[in-house]
Structures are given as structure tokens and as C-alpha cells.
Amino acid sequence: MSLLEELYRETIMQHAQRPHNFGPLEGATVKVGGHNPSCGDQIELYLKIEDGRIAEARFTGHGCAISQSSASMMTDLIRGRTLDEALELERKFKAMVVEGEPPAPELGDLSALQGVAKLHARVKCATLAWNALEQAIEEARPS
Amino acid sequence: MSLLEELYRETIMQHAQRPHNFGPLEGATVKVGGHNPSCGDQIELYLKIEDGRIAEARFTGHGCAISQSSASMMTDLIRGRTLDEALELERKFKAMVVEGEPPAPELGDLSALQGVAKLHARVKCATLAWNALEQAIEEARPS
Amino acid sequence: MFDPAAVKRDFPIFEHHPDLVFLDSAASSQKPRAVVEATVRYYEHDHANVHRGAYGLSMRATEAYETARQRMARFLGAEADEVVFVRNATEALNLVAYAWGLEHLRGGDEILVTEMEHHANLVPWQLVAARTGARIKAVPLTAEGRLDLDAFATLLSKRTRVFAVTQMSNVLGTVNPVAELAAAARERGALVVVDGAQAAPHLPVRVRELNADFYALSGHKMLGPTGAGVLWGRREALADLPPFLGGGSMIEEVTIERSSYAPPPQRFEAGTPAIAEAVGLGAAADYLMRLGMENVWAHDRALLEYALERLDEVPDLHLYGPRGADRGGVIAFNLGRLHPHDLATALDERGVAVRTGHHCAQPLHRRLGVAATARASFYVYNTPSDVDRLVEALLEARKFFADWL
Amino acid sequence: MFDPAAVKRDFPIFEHHPDLVFLDSAASSQKPRAVVEATVRYYEHDHANVHRGAYGLSMRATEAYETARQRMARFLGAEADEVVFVRNATEALNLVAYAWGLEHLRGGDEILVTEMEHHANLVPWQLVAARTGARIKAVPLTAEGRLDLDAFATLLSKRTRVFAVTQMSNVLGTVNPVAELAAAARERGALVVVDGAQAAPHLPVRVRELNADFYALSGHKMLGPTGAGVLWGRREALADLPPFLGGGSMIEEVTIERSSYAPPPQRFEAGTPAIAEAVGLGAAADYLMRLGMENVWAHDRALLEYALERLDEVPDLHLYGPRGADRGGVIAFNLGRLHPHDLATALDERGVAVRTGHHCAQPLHRRLGVAATARASFYVYNTPSDVDRLVEALLEARKFFADWL
Numbered sequence A, B: 001m002s003l004l005e006e007l008y009r010e011t012i013m014q015h016a017q018r019p020h021n022f023g024p025l026e027g028a029t030v031k032v033g034g035h036n037p038s039c040g041d042q043i044e045l046y047l048k049i050e051d052g053r054i055a056e057a058r059f060t061g062h063g064c065a066i067s068q069s070s071a072s073m074m075t076d077l078i079r080g081r082t083l084d085e086a087l088e089l090e091r092k093f094k095a096m097v098v099e100g101e102p103p104a105p106e107l108g109d110l111s112a113l114q115g116v117a118k119l120h121a122r123v124k125c126a127t128l129a130w131n132a133l134e135q136a137i138e139e140a141r142p143s
Numbered sequence C, D: 001m002f003d004p005a006a007v008k009r010d011f012p013i014f015e016h017h018p019d020l021v022f023l024d025s026a027a028s029s030q031k032p033r034a035v036v037e038a039t040v041r042y043y044e045h046d047h048a049n050v051h052r053g054a055y056g057l058s059m060r061a062t063e064a065y066e067t068a069r070q071r072m073a074r075f076l077g078a079e080a081d082e083v084v085f086v087r088n089a090t091e092a093l094n095l096v097a098y099a100w101g102l103e104h105l106r107g108g109d110e111i112l113v114t115e116m117e118h119h120a121n122l123v124p125w126q127l128v129a130a131r132t133g134a135r136i137k138a139v140p141l142t143a144e145g146r147l148d149l150d151a152f153a154t155l156l157s158k159r160t161r162v163f164a165v166t167q168m169s170n171v172l173g174t175v176n177p178v179a180e181l182a183a184a185a186r187e188r189g190a191l192v193v194v195d196g197a198q199a200a201p202h203l204p205v206r207v208r209e210l211n212a213d214f215y216a217l218s219g220h221k222m223l224g225p226t227g228a229g230v231l232w233g234r235r236e237a238l239a240d241l242p243p244f245l246g247g248g249s250m251i252e253e254v255t256i257e258r259s260s261y262a263p264p265p266q267r268f269e270a271g272t273p274a275i276a277e278a279v280g281l282g283a284a285a286d287y288l289m290r291l292g293m294e295n296v297w298a299h300d301r302a303l304l305e306y307a308l309e310r311l312d313e314v315p316d317l318h319l320y321g322p323r324g325a326d327r328g329g330v331i332a333f334n335l336g337r338l339h340p341h342d343l344a345t346a347l348d349e350r351g352v353a354v355r356t357g358h359h360c361a362q363p364l365h366r367r368l369g370v371a372a373t374a375r376a377s378f379y380v381y382n383t384p385s386d387v388d389r390l391v392e393a394l395l396e397a398r399k400f401f402a403d404w405l
Ligand SMILES: Cc1ncc(COP(=O)(O)O)c(C=O)c1O
Pocket: C248, C270, C271, C272, C273, D026, D027, D088, D089, D090, D091, D118, D120, D121, D166, D168, D169, D170, D195, D197, D198, D218, D360
């Protein structure tokens, strides 16, 4: 399997073409923007946080298949999680795409992005939504 | 003879210690300043020009033996000359210290500075007063 | 004519990456052996700080540095004292924007740019406009990607104090009729600032014939080291320009309260310059002058024509930029609905290096109606076989992503 | 302890000039083989523009550049995102003066500098003061060449918005008690800007312990290439700082009229950076960390003590600067009434390279009552025998010029 085939799996292309949770979220409690200066990709992440849990997560923006599918799958995965659980997922996702560790089972479909670890040029695409998530949680938390 | 001996001849050291024509000139018709940024040396050159001739030339400032002696001998030499003659002397002086040509006889005592040509670091010292002269003549001339 | 295959052998990077098809010279070029060696030789034989040394080594360093200035002057058809060394085109443009703009711009004044400017010739003007109350206007583009000359004529007014324009677009490849535009702008009393970052490496520039006041270029795009670029200024324009960066070597006399400044070009080179980089840039200019800039341009043009022809064979490929003689060797494109970043990864897998994104030209991309493009650009070491490899890789990518286009 | 003779063998320039006694490192240091080789390796294996490339080569270049940032952070005891790459200390100081000063200074505000500042930490403040109406005051010196701390306490007032001070004088060698002064100034609400151009190459710097907001250094004085330096900023200070140079890579979104800016450090690195130079500087920092900055300082101090002792033997020699532990390896001097430029020529004839002039510190020289001095400065490759050669050359010069002293 070529590096390309490893990266652009069916799952990824489907999420990229028809992203889940795409569009603004009415009644969001936090909204943060993210930029990937290396290619101009953009994301706006909307979270509705209720009783310390992510009740809903949506996003808008534009970008490559990697960043779009990552945002799509992430917003699926974090729904219903506590903030700490979401941060733990972020840690595991980054361990996979940055450090090249095998995917944690909790990541589900996101394991399709594990090929990114071999393509340093694309790590920032994969983590764009997750960095926005981290920032959103930071802003949402009473400090 | 070492390069040092060739450079720091008796003539030069005498002019440097007791420069001729040192001090401001009352009734100067032109006054220009010169700087050697490489060492902070400074000169103010005063000319009194009458009927197209340099009736008097004096200078103030501070600097190394090379720049001071050059200014001292130059102000001696240009007195009484027409502006064109002075510029011609400048050309000959620079031919000697910049291009390394043998000293023109008209340069008189200034031939003592011919060793400068071998020491690129000191060329700017030797030409400081002469650059001021060129600028002064330019300013003095009706344009 | 020069032989690109022979030229390529002058570039060590292709020895270390023999399969590399490098199509990103518009971002930064590779370096010939002569440039790397000039840099090493300088450090190992001649280095000391310039200008202020009374000893031999420092004089040698100063001479090497000033020789580089003369070479850049020759390269541009200018005088050495009109050549200011800076880091890159960006710094050159900021220098003019700050030094001239903070001094002369007022509320109500207009700065005329174009819709195809690189951020480097736009953002500095915004920063200075914000401090002075001046406003920015932009010459729009035609559908082919040329400047709209009628709109230019309308936008140019007596409020226009600055006209800032690129000689060649880094996305569309468009070569603008700078000499004409500049003449019109100067006639209206505007300062003319030309961004030569893309043009200077690729076509013969006689800077006096452009009717400009200032001209900016980056050494790293013309075979030189990173860290060195040039601001050229007409002698009178430089003489009138107040200082920008303050510090050593640009002064005459300094007291605690105030200073007087050295004449150009020193006035604009505060502190220890990028000496080795200037020396390397001088070597790059020499290398290019030996090739002959007419030949460099002819080579770029031939590759461009060949590439446009071959790329027309690739289905679903959308090409940007004008077709005509007024275009250099830069081709921006998109493949169907595929994001260019994904496309570039596919090309990279086949050894073809292209750049993707907005190429620091967001307003232009907004005008093109896309967030990003992929871009291939050519230089002296590229060959027709590089074009073939690009086309093959595009056809493969198209096959691979077929279901998703 | 390290062995300076062994260290010297790492510097190719001394192979090509075996008789050279290089005593001008305060102006610019020589480069070890490791730095030159890192630069060459980068160009021949890894070069492409950074940040915006979707292909392998560009990623390698980006990683090399960001690794250099991490090394500089380690060298300073800082975080990587607090390290901004600039050309030199001069640019770093101008960046702060312009970006902070144009935004925050007003008529009546005071900028407190010292009488021993290099022009690089004075002229930028003058330029900004002229545009904002702020005034410059200077802490005077004691007869020994230290800052007058009583005067500092008096001059520091609630009008003081900026305190700009050098950590080590490039003429007197004085190492100032920056941490104390900075604490006092910050308590008064002043921004503290430290010029580390002389200190960073020679003594261990933990930048957080200095209580400063910003710290500037030049790579070329610490064994690195020309063309690369660092502005360190406390994270909060950088976050609040508006942009200085505008252009590519420092933006988020750009329209014709306005832009939003990237977070630090990118916000302050407009355009293509000096990539190879940053990589070389990273290699220099590594080299120094391997030697150990404690050892570098101990070596400088030992040479200084030895030199002061030997120079006291030379009749008619006047030495400037304090005697004490608060002094680095820099010695300014004058021989009788001889102009230092003439003296330097005599020393150069004997292979001893010293610098002469005002060393970009005219206010200090005015305070010393001389227009110029000669200056010898030491670094890792200097040995006691270099000091002996200096002393011999001075004694010879004294003999040669005896009639004129
Ligand atoms: C104390 C001090 N500050 C600033 C500078 C300026 O350094 P650069 O010329 O590398 O910008 C120097 C060096 O000349 C210096 O000694």
C-alpha cells in the first residue's frame, strides 16, 4: 500500500466530501477560530457546553481532506464527553499523528488518520480542529 | 624599511603633531564637514574663494596622524590655486593613495603619504580632507 | 543558449536528491556550488566585522561586502551607492513604507496597490496607513489576470501619494507594464515602489528604465543565500529618505538626545550587516550574469510554453493566469474540487515539489474565488523532463482521487 | 575546563591565518567548522522555503529552522515561542522600539537609557521619541565606568515608560546589575529592554532571571553566521506587542484594507526568514553549550585578569573600565597621545587585530573625554600567548612612536 493509499482512505474521503456537523451552531457557548498558516486552512469550532459536558459540537471553514475529515470525525467523537475526556482524546489523537503511536481504540474512525504521522507536512492539517478544541475548552473553563 | 616606517615618516608625524592651517577661518566663503565613519575622524574645511582662486584654506577637527597630516599638507598646497587646479591635485593625490601610482611631483610633501596605498585600512583617513575639498568646490561653484 | 542539464549539475542539492523535481523556485531557489563556496570561503578566510576595522582582515571583509554591492548594482543597471542591503524583499518594502510613509503620509492620502500584490507589498502599507490615516485602494484585475488599465487610470488621482506594484505576480506569472504605469503615477506626483521579488531573478532588469523610485528584491529567490536582499533607490529618492532602523554604522554624530545620519546607502544599513550573505548574493548575481538574464528569461518562457501545452492535456485541471508573452514561469492550478494541499501530497509522493496555499496573496485568491491553489514555478535548473514528470504525476493523482473529484 | 588551543583548532580561519592574533570578537566572532558545515549541509541537502510547503524538502527546512529556535531557547533558558529570529541585536532593539514605542509612547513620557549604551540601544529610541514626543534621559557613569546607581534611582520616575540597558558594555566591559535595575524599573511600570549583544556570547544567561521584558542578541558575535540574531520576549510581552514588519507568514487573514496577525513568534517574522543563518546560529548555540557557558566566562575572565596585569607593564598606556568581577573580556585603551587608529596600524603590522574608533558608543567616549579608543576583546579561541603578543606589539609601537607620544 502506498503512503498515499494509507493516508487517503475511504473513511477520510467520505468525511471530507460530506463532513458531519458542518455549519454554525445556534446557541453555542464557545466559539473559536483556528488557522493553519502553512496553507491558509481555516476552521471555526462551535461548542455547546452544558453541565461540564460537550452537548453539541459543530464547525465551519475550509481546508484539505485531512483537516476537514479530522474536524468531522472529531465533532462526532467529542459529543457527550466531559471536558477532561475531550482533552484526553486530544492527547491520544496527537500521540497518534505527532508521535506516531498506534491509535488508541477510543479514537474510533479517527484511526484512519494514522498515516499522517508519516507525512510531517500534513500533521498541522490533522491537528487544526484539535488545537481549536483545546483552546475552546480553555476559554470555556472558569479560570 | 617596514611598512610602518614607510607610512609614518618624519614629515607626516610633524604635520600631525603641529598641523598647519589649523583652526577656523574668519570670512570663509565655504565650509564643509567630513566624517570618516570607519573611525569617527572628523574634519571641518574652510575655504575663502576669491576670483575663482582659493585665497585661504584652514581646517578643524580631530583624527589620526594620516588624516591630520593630509589635511595639513593639503591646505598648504591648495592655497592660491584655481578650483580646477585644486581638483586636479585631488585627482593626483587619489591616484597615488588609492590606485598606488607614483606620486606626481606637484604633490610635494604629500608624497610622504604614498605608503597609504599599501594599507587599504588607511586610505579613507588620507582622503578625508580631500573629499571635503571636492564637496566644498562643488558647493562654491555656481551651478 | 545555456544547457539546463549542465546548469543543474552546478546545484549540489540535485546530487543529493537525484529524483527531485523542484518546482518551487518562486518561493525560494536552490543554490549553485559557486554561491555556497563563496560563503564558506568568506568565513574561512576573510571574516571580521566590516567598516570599522583598522586591520587587514576587516578591510578584506569590507572589500568583499562592497564588491557584492557593486555586483548587485551591475545586475540591476544601477550605481553601487543606490544599493541597500536588507534581509529580503519584505524588509525592503517595509523600509520604504515606514521611512517614507511615516514622514509624508497624512489623512486623506491614498496608497494605490493592486489586487495581485503579495502580502509583502500590502501589509506594510496597511501598518503605515493605520498610523497616518492614509487609505489603501487597489487596481482590480481583468478576467485574464492582468491589471485593469482603465481602472488604474481612474483610481490614480492627485490624492495618490504612493503607487506600489509588483513587476511580476507570484501566482499568475503576469508581468506588469511597470514602466508605463510608473510614468503615469510619477507624473501625478506619486512615489513609485516596485516589488521585483519575482521579476529580478527571471528577467533582465534595468532599474532606471522602470521609472520607479524604489525597487525591492530577495536574494534567496535568485540563487543567493537566505538573509540577503536589496532595496534599490533612485539616488535622489534615497537621499531624501529619512532613516528607518537606527543603530551603528548609519550615523554621523550621536548624542544622548539626537543624532545625525550618514549618507545612503549606509543610512539604511544599521548594525552589522548580513556580510557573508551579501557576498553570496554577489556570487549569485555573477552566476546569473554569466548565464545571461536574456537566456534565463528565454529558458523560463520556453518551459512555460511547453508546460501550458502539456497541462492542457490534463482533464479537470484549471489553470490560472494570462496566456501571452507578458508572463513568466509560474503556473497556479487546481484539479477539480480536490484541495490543492491533498494534490500536493500526491505530487510529493512522486518526487514533484510544488507549493500550495494562498501564496501570500489572499486578496488575489479571493478574486479568483478560491481559498488556495497549487503552484509550479520554473528556474534555470528545470528541464522539459521536469514538466513531463509534473504532468505524469498530475494524471496519476487524478486517477487516484477519481471518485472524489 | 576547556582547552583554548584545542578550541582554536575548530576554527578554520586560524588555519588560513596561523599568525593572526584576533582580538576583535566583540565586533564579530570567528566561526567554528561546525557552524560553517551546518550551513553548507542545509543548502546542499535541505533547502526550500519554510512554513508554507506541502512537500518533504520544505518540511525538512521548516524542521531545521524550528530546531534552531529550540536551541536558542535552551541557550537562553526560555521557551521556543518566545524566540523571534531577526538579523542582529540592532534589528531586535528597533523592533521593540518601533512596535511598542509607536503604540504606547506619548509626549511627556521618558525613555531611560544609560551613558554606556551602544548606538543600537539609543538611536532607535531617538527615532521613536521624535515621532511620539517622548524624551530620552541617560543614567550617568561613575569614574570607574559603572552605572551610577544613585542617579538611576533619581532618574527613574513614573514618567519612565521604558528602561533600555546593556547587560555588558562593549567598550568598558562593565557587566551591569541588570536583574536589580530591571526589577526596580518594572515596579515603576516601565518596559525593560536589555541589550545582550555582548553578554549573551560570553556569560551564562537565564533570561527569565533578568526581570526583563525583552532581550536582544546578535548571532555573529556568538560564533554564528552573520544575518541572524534573536529577540527574546517574555511570553506576555510578546503577546501584547503589535506587529512591526508586515508581509508574508506574519498574518492570519488579509484583505486589501486590513489584516489580522499570527501569534508570536510568527507575528514578528515577516517574509522569508534567514533560514540557513538561523540553522547556523542553532549550531553555534550547541557548540557553546557543549563548551559550557560557565567555562566560556571563566576563560574570558582569566584572560582578562592576565591581560590587565600584563598591560599595566606598558608605560603610557591608559586603560578604561572597572577593575572587578563585574567585567567581561573587553579592554579599551589609548597609548599616550597617539591616535588609536595609528596605534592599530602598528599592531596590525605585527598580526594583532584590534578595533579602533568610537565603537558605536559616542556618548560614552564623550564621557571618557576622548574621540576614540583602541579595543582588544577575547573569546574562546584566544590564549594567554595572544595577550603576550598584544603586549609585545604595544611595546614595539611605543618604541616606534616614542618621539611623538
Ligand atoms: C552592546 C552592543 N549592542 C548592540 C550591538 C549591535 O550589534 P549588531 O551590529 O550585531 O546589531 C553591539 C555590537 O556592535 C554591541 O556591542
